[in-house]
Amino acid sequence: MQLYVFPPSPNSLCCQAVANRCGIELEVIPVDLPGGGHMQPEFVKLNPNHKIPTLVDDGFSLWESSAIMLYLAQQAGDANLIPEDAKLRVQMAQWMFWKTAHFGPACGVYTFENLVKPMMGIGEPDAAKIENAAEDFHRFFTVLNDQLAGKQYVLGSTESIADYSIVTWLVHAEAASFPMQDYEEIKRWAAEMLATDHWKAALATIPAG
């Protein structure tokens, strides 16, 4: 299986970490987003949205990181990250949809303004955009922090792809100046998740600098 990625991208890293956790070996192919690699016709054939991550398994191409994580976990058979219990399984989906609709976009504003812009030399962080995003940021961080109180994982004692899907946005929390001071439960959970070998191996694929 080939996974097309932009190495520092949270949406790529969660797929790589899930593959590592499930014991699936991926051929990781970096796409040069700043250089327009994602706009090349061969890539657009795989993903008409021209976005990474994109997975290809023997001619079958799949996009959207949540769908890719689901596919990888399904391939892993019993050693997967999908709860058997039907209610837990839909709660896993609930948190992944919530991540895509709410949590990820709130984190994305801070990541783009405070990290991507200076890194790529494309202007100063826009204070007004960050101020606008702050209300959503704190609203959704409070939801997650409350959910994690006294729990090892988002679903309690059951690790699932929901953890990978959400925690990936915290990889750059410090570099992107996330206002995290009030979210102790999130910090504890993220520190534990990101210290696992599955995450360390995914993070090691980010080139220095």
Ligand SMILES: N[C@@H](CCC(=O)N[C@@H](CS)C(=O)NCC(=O)O)C(=O)O
């Ligand atoms: N909802 C998508 C988001 C994917 C996404 O936004 N990828 C960005 C990089 S993190 C991208 O490829 N941007 C290039 C573009 O939009 O043209 C997912 O979860 O996979």
